[in-house]
Amino acid sequence: MQNHKYDVVVIGGGVVGTAILRALSFYQLKLLLIEKQPDVCEGTSKANSGIVHTGFDAKPGTVEAECLRRSRSLWPILVENLRIPFIPCGAVMVATNEEEKQIIETTYVPNAKANDVDVHWMSAEEILEMNPAVTAEVTGGLAVPGEAICDPFWATRAFGEIAVLNGAEVVLGQGVSHIETVSNGEDLRLTLENGETVTTRYAVNAAGLWSDEIARMVGDESFSISPRKGQFILTEEAISISSIILPVPTKTSKGVLVSPVVFGGFLLGPTAEDQEDKWDRSTSQAGMESVLAGCEKLVPDSRQFSTIRQFAGVRAVCSEGDFVIRPSAVQPRMIHAAGIRSTGLSASPGIAELVAATLQKAGLELQANEQAQHALPDLFSEEQETGEIICLCRSITRSEIVNSLKRPLTPQTIDGVKRRTGATLGECQGNCCIPKIIDVMAETYPEHTGKQPLKGVRNSYLAVAQGEKQA
Amino acid sequence: MMYELVIIGAGISGLTAALSAWERGVSSVLMIDYQKRRGGFTLPYWSSDEFAPERELLEKAASLPYEIHEQSTVVGFFPGANGQLHQLYVQSPMGTYSIEAKKVLIASGSLEKPREAHKIPGTRPAGVMTPMMAMQLIERGYQPGRKIVLIENGRISRSTAVLLEKETSNLVKYAESDWELTSIKGLSRVEGVQLRNRMTDEINEVACDTLIFAKGRVPCTFFLKGAPIERDQHDAIIVDATGKTNLPDIYAAGSCTCLGDDDHTNSMELAKETAKQLF
Secondary structure, three states, X not given: OOOXXXXXXXXXXXXXXXXXXXXXXXXXXXXXXXXXXXXXXXXXXXXXXXXXXXXOOOOOOOHHHHHHHHHHHHHHHHHHHHOOOEEOOOEEEEEOOHHHHHHHHHHHHHHHHHOOXXXXXXXXXXXXXXXOOOOOOOOEEEEEOOOEEEOHHHHHHHHHHXXXXXXXXXXXXXXXXXXXEEHHHOEEEEEEOOOOEEEEEEEEEOOHHHHHHHHHOOOOOOOOEEEEEEEEEEEOOOOOOOOEEEEOOOOOOOOOEEEEOOOOOEEEEOOOEEOOOOOXXXXXXXXXXXXHHHHHHHOHHHHHOOOOEEEXXXXXXXXXXXXXXXXXXXXXXXXXXXXXXXXXXXXXXXXXXXXXXXXXXXXXXXXXXXXXXXXXXXXXXXXXXXXXXXXXXXXXXXXXXXXXXXXXXXXXXXXXXXXXXXXXXXXXXXXXXXXHHHHHHHHHOHHHOOOOOEOOOOOOEOOEEOOOOOO | OEEEEEEEOOOHHHHHHHHHHHHOOOOOEEEEOOOOOOOOOOHHHOOOHHHHHHHHHHHXXXXXXXXXXXXXXXXXXXXXXXXXXXXXXXXXXXXXXXXXXXXXXXOOOEEEOOHHHHOOOEOOOEOEEOHHHHHHHHHOOEEOOOOEEEEEOOHHHHHHHHHHHXXXXXXXXXXXXXXXXXEEEOOOEOOEEEEEEXXXXXXXXXXXXXXXXXXXXXXXXXXXXXXXXXXXXXOOEOOOOOOEOOOOOEEEOHHHEOOOOOOOOOHHHHHHHHHHHHO
């Protein structure tokens, strides 16, 4: 890694960073992605509703609306080429009184029209026929047929994998600690946490919640990021809804929604809580209560649902109120892809296009790489269904786990295996099979034996290896 | 392959029933188990005093001449209608195969219900685990952690505490009857837990790097999804006192049934009663 000079280094391995890496991998460029966590998709990209938004409610004229508009036509190709689990289930914004109907008619219908998103009014009968679990108080609603759900991790991983197959390099588990300008301002030198340095002509700042800190490294203080938490409840209860059920937003809040999940089950949430700590992903009694109180207005039985898991994600709220996609005014060799609040997954294909165009404008030559692959080949062997069951709750076999360990972006953590196979996602939440997955990882990569197995993020060691001294 | 009886699960209930079948002279019996060894999910606790009867059972069962398919899991169950044979699909290290059975005893046991099922607030760091996970880590030469808080709420957690105390001195126990687990702290690894005294409402913040907790059970009936065998709202198989399910020649016993208990204390009794009905 240290001997090369890169054309572009992407900082951050979330859905935005990997989408950019993928888009750039179709050109003759020397590429590197740096992610500080042990796997891609460990930040905002992993803990969200998984909804691919149309942008019907985005503020017209914003960079966000533009990225969402571009993405709408890109998603169908991505879904096909990368086999992303994707369900075009549509959404309904449910009105329960005349006032809410008014808000839809005066705000959301014209807004959708301005963004060129197809919406139409739906009667209460139609809504209830498709979604019998919705409150009987529904008076009608706004149908947004283009809204869909997908697996955010699958998308992120697939973006990264296709880029790797096209020659891009990915460094996991190393953050950027320092950036300096070298070669008379022609290049940037990035110092990683382990002291290694990387030289590159351009850097893309896709560091999500930490993108303001990356900008500061080149002396750019033009924007700042503050964290906003969203708590979710995941249930496997069979709720009779077939669409994403949205409330009519109030002046203060977009409100909580009920959405199907692409692999089964339903998500309730999120809350919107501004906080200080970018790392705080805790759930709270109050948060759960506010999710349930909101959801029961849409789906009255919400409080009775048993839950398989709760989680919280933190999204980036930008001081500029919009996506920041531009070269840094202080250091034009750094292109920001920052301030991506809650539509990062949905907008990532469009953001990637825009970043590529921005890089070109900044002087990067984009010459098509004729050999580049666009479709992810089937990397699962015929052996997929063989071997004993390791994850009992979800019937995941040894071979499925071994296969996941041999993909272009090799998982190094239990959560990495979880997101690539579905293992540990069942009711026991991995308490039965995590030790067995540790065994399979050690058998597949004997050189890792003796290392402390990690759950997910850095330092999330699952156990203390024998013989290790007391800390 | 056809058997008079297929027993799904070689744990407390399965082994008990198998011994009864042998005593009654039944020769064509196959046992299928997910684990590498017979004994079931509770096996790691059997060295503690509270599991003396189970230990005795295992010694007796060691001499059973029945075929046991280990590391094998039933992934499809098709009950035979009108006296026809039941068909089972089994996933094993060698791949998938099907077997036929005149009678089936489901003794597939249960897993522990983890923290997530109980909506306990806080973060989701590594180091929160159930007794079963802690014991499996120890089996592999790991220590679950350096300072462990264990919530005691029954035979399994008590036995885990006894066994852990042999491994480490840094174990603190809290009885669930007195203390409610109210929050978990820590970003990557557990840094502490918050407990509330049920009597006094006193809040106790305990620094630790490991929390061992489980409450309730998850019946291992995942392979019955879509099968017409009746289950209750917790997915436990509905049986009568003799282990009969809603379908003829399909029986169930132990903690996978609605009569089982979280600590597997009545599993032997239920299995003995069920075995009487089998032949």
